[in-house]
Amino acid sequence: MAIINANQTPARAAPISETSILGWLHKNLFSSAFNALLTFFMLYIIYQTVSGVLTWGLFNATFVAENRRECFDNSLTGACWAGVIDWFDNIFYGRYPREEIWRIDFGGLLLALWMAPMWIPRVKGKILVGVSVVTFYPFLAGYLFSGGDKGIFMQVMVAGAIVAFAINMANVVTGLTKNMALNAFLVQMLGQSKSSGKTRRNILLLLATVAFVVAFVWQMGWNVEGVSWTKWGGLFLTMVISGIGIASALPGGILLALGRRSKLPIIRVLSTGFIEVFRSVPLITVLFMATTMFPLFMPEGVVLNKPVQVIIAVVLFNACYMAETVRAGLQAIPKGQAEGAHTIGLGYWGAMGLIIMPQALKHMIPNIVGSFIGLLKDTTLVSIIGLFDLLGMLTSISKDVPWLGLHKEPLIFGAILFFILCFAMSKYSRHLEVKLSSDHKG
Amino acid sequence: MNDTQTKGQLASARSSDVMIEIADMNKWYDQFHVLKNINLTVHTGERLVICGPSGSGKSTLIRCINALEEHQEGDIIVDGIRLGKNLKNLDHIRTEVGMVFQNFNLFPHLTILENLTMGPIWVRKKSKADAIETAMMYLERVKIPEQADKYPGQLSGGQQQRVAIARSLCMRPKIMLFDEPTSALDPEMIKEVLDVMVDLADTGMTMIVVTHEMGFAKTIADEAIFMAEGDIVERNNPVAFFDHPEHERTRQFLSQIL
Ligand SMILES: Nc1ncnc2c1ncn2[C@@H]1O[C@H](COP(=O)(O)OP(=O)(O)OP(=O)(O)O)[C@@H](O)[C@H]1O
Numbered sequence: 001m002a003i004i005n006a007n008q009t010p011a012r013a014a015p016i017s018e019t020s021i022l023g024w025l026h027k028n029l030f031s032s033a034f035n036a037l038l039t040f041f042m043l044y045i046i047y048q049t050v051s052g053v054l055t056w057g058l059f060n061a062t063f064v065a066e067n068r069r070e071c072f073d074n075s076l077t078g079a080c081w082a083g084v085i086d087w088f089d090n091i092f093y094g095r096y097p098r099e100e101i102w103r104i105d106f107g108g109l110l111l112a113l114w115m116a117p118m119w120i121p122r123v124k125g126k127i128l129v130g131v132s133v134v135t136f137y138p139f140l141a142g143y144l145f146s147g148g149d150k151g152i153f154m155q156v157m158v159a160g161a162i163v164a165f166a167i168n169m170a171n172v173v174t175g176l177t178k179n180m181a182l183n184a185f186l187v188q189m190l191g192q193s194k195s196s197g198k199t200r201r202n203i204l205l206l207l208a209t210v211a212f213v214v215a216f217v218w219q220m221g222w223n224v225e226g227v228s229w230t231k232w233g234g235l236f237l238t239m240v241i242s243g244i245g246i247a248s249a250l251p252g253g254i255l256l257a258l259g260r261r262s263k264l265p266i267i268r269v270l271s272t273g274f275i276e277v278f279r280s281v282p283l284i285t286v287l288f289m290a291t292t293m294f295p296l297f298m299p300e301g302v303v304l305n306k307p308v309q310v311i312i313a314v315v316l317f318n319a320c321y322m323a324e325t326v327r328a329g330l331q332a333i334p335k336g337q338a339e340g341a342h343t344i345g346l347g348y349w350g351a352m353g354l355i356i357m358p359q360a361l362k363h364m365i366p367n368i369v370g371s372f373i374g375l376l377k378d379t380t381l382v383s384i385i386g387l388f389d390l391l392g393m394l395t396s397i398s399k400d401v402p403w404l405g406l407h408k409e410p411l412i413f414g415a416i417l418f419f420i421l422c423f424a425m426s427k428y429s430r431h432l433e434v435k436l437s438s439d440h441k442g
Numbered sequence: 443m444n445d446t447q448t449k450g451q452l453a454s455a456r457s458s459d460v461m462i463e464i465a466d467m468n469k470w471y472d473q474f475h476v477l478k479n480i481n482l483t484v485h486t487g488e489r490l491v492i493c494g495p496s497g498s499g500k501s502t503l504i505r506c507i508n509a510l511e512e513h514q515e516g517d518i519i520v521d522g523i524r525l526g527k528n529l530k531n532l533d534h535i536r537t538e539v540g541m542v543f544q545n546f547n548l549f550p551h552l553t554i555l556e557n558l559t560m561g562p563i564w565v566r567k568k569s570k571a572d573a574i575e576t577a578m579m580y581l582e583r584v585k586i587p588e589q590a591d592k593y594p595g596q597l598s599g600g601q602q603q604r605v606a607i608a609r610s611l612c613m614r615p616k617i618m619l620f621d622e623p624t625s626a627l628d629p630e631m632i633k634e635v636l637d638v639m640v641d642l643a644d645t646g647m648t649m650i651v652v653t654h655e656m657g658f659a660k661t662i663a664d665e666a667i668f669m670a671e672g673d674i675v676e677r678n679n680p681v682a683f684f685d686h687p688e689h690e691r692t693r694q695f696l697s698q699i700l
């Protein structure tokens with residue numbers, strides 16, 4: 001064959017339609033008369049909507065007023081945000097005693113501080129951070145939010161939580177300043193780097209025990225006033241229910257999914273039955289069952305309060321959905337991965353925990369976060385069984401005498417709140433996905 | 443069908459310790475009889491090559507040896523331990539027997555170094571520093587130390603297979619099983635993997651290799667066996683096996699792959 005092109009063809013800049021704004025406009029919006037018409041039509045609709053919303057919600061709206069009457073006096077065509085603003089405390093904290101609200105804020109702050117290290121690159125032991133949050137924070141927060149007498153178990157868990165939190169914070173400091181984990185730092189500081197693994201472990205254990213005793217004695221003096229659960233409500237209650245739901249649905253779902261794939265028939269049948277029963281019933285039914293049936297099963301004298309019943313129902317329900325998500329994720333991992341793991345001597349749990357589950361979870365992130373978003377939104381159903389969660393609070397504004405009949409504004413406000421929460425989750429999941437996949441393929 | 447067995451009693455040149463002993467072993471997949479009355483002895487340091495048509499049970503046989511598959515009848519004794527329902531035995535056997543698969547089965551979410559140190563750290567309970575040192579030594583041996591921090595997806599097939607070999611070696615196994623280690627590779631990569639395997643054979647490792655690479659088999663193998671439909675049809679030293687096959691089925695098969 002003859003030589004067609006002996007010299008290399010030089011590269012040229014891309015045509016103008018690919019680079020300039022005008023080119024882009026022409027290509028995407030005005031490529032034909034019909035497209036141009038459509039573009040103008042859509043622009044007109046967008047303009048109408050946005051200006052309408054802004055006029056109603058911002059320009060003509062009333063932000064300060066004593067009651068609905070005053071809103072109308074001020075402007076008939078604008079929103080009456082004054083009602084929502086007047087109810088802010090209720091919307092966010094329910095009927096929690098006003099002088100105790102700091103406890104909720106403090107609890108939230110603790111959680112944020114506790115979890116923050118997971119996003120700081122140089123901090124070591126991120127998994128431990130996650131595990132410590134899930135095991136200890138609920139007890140600390142539980143005591144903080146409900147107060148009153150604490151039994152011995154609660155005291156132990158609160159002391160444990162204090163120690164875990166302190167260790168976590170110290171670990172952040174050593175991670176950031178010395179670039180090492182806290183245990184490595186302590187061992188080095190005490191001049192034990194050369195000792196055997198066993199001595200080192202014993203020294204660390206001793207330190208932890210001392211810290212625990214100190215924390216235990218310290219917390220004995222704590223005494224916060226009891227707040228009945230009937231006063232819990234608003235965004236706070238929504239966050240408690242969905243937070244616990246989110247934190248336990250995934251571990252529960254993983255266990256159920258493994259159970260469903262188990263080789264032992266009893267475990268397999270039980271898991272499958274459990275999953276299928278909960279999945280074929282609407283959440284609202286499960287909620288009603290939880291509030292009416294749990295008391296029958298409980299031993300004499302044990303009374304579960306309503307939020308606890310609801311939380312159990314939400315957790316079980318979502319764990320069953322999560323189980324199916326996890327199972328799908330596990331099925332996508334080729335059998336060779338488990339075999340590869342077995343050939344280097346890993347047993348069932350080793351192969352699952354180190355090789356299969358990490359890969360499966362990575363694939364499942366969008367689905368998992370999708371379930372979390374669903375869970376958050378589904379918690380609004382608890383307002384039907386008489387809890388005043390965010391939605392419950394928002395709808396009660398219209399029954400408050402000064403704001404009688406104020407429906408629209410609270411619901412729109414609620415929609416905005418939910419949108420912010422869900423959108424943030426969804427964006428974060430997208431970010432995780434990109435981050436994890438770029439890690440591996442480079 | 444076991445008349446060829448007598449011919450196979452060529453004790454290993456190096457040692458006469460029995461490393462693997464398979465006696466009257468049978469395996470079924472449901473109703474399908476995959477392995478029929480298998481008798482096979484492999485001595486320490488011996489290298490065995492297995493050939494045979496697709497579906498003849500070669501993979502199943504070597505997967506039984508490290509208990510990835512259960513057998514229903516007969517005995518498999520590896521390094522003095524009888525394979526059975528005892529899970530402790532299973533875990534022990536698997537640390538002593540390395541395996542290399544046709545499609546590598548590396549862990550895609552871990553770097554090469556993490557792939558290699560996982561077993562030593564979690565199973566052998568080595569310290570991280572020790573495990574990394576061993577891993578780097580074996581990466582040198584398979585000639586890709588510079589890839590340590592990459593992910594499997596970033597390596598060529600030949601490189602991945604060499605990593606897989608190194609991953610098994612990091613566990614310091616007594617036996618290495620290879621299931622068609624080069625048949626998923628492009629021709630130019632086959633040689634780099636075979637070279638590594640020849641080096642390994644020179645260290646005196648006990649090896650069972652399912653392969654149709656005749657040149658390789660003749661260089662390293664002490665013995666070759668031919669399997670068809672779940673039987674061991676012929677067993678001989680590799681030169682005789684490939685040049686003058688005795689059984690009609692062996693002859694036919696070899697004429698097809700040559
Ligand atoms: N998990 C299984 N369930 C049922 N049948 C199986 C299973 N695995 C393999 N078989 C069957 O057992 C027979 C032997 O399979 P095996 O994989 O051992 O063959 P092979 O000799 O390795 O073939 P190849 O050269 O194609 O790898 C085949 O007929 C196959 O269809």
Ligand SMILES: [Mg+2]
Pocket residue numbers: 500501502621622
């Ligand atoms: Mg095979």
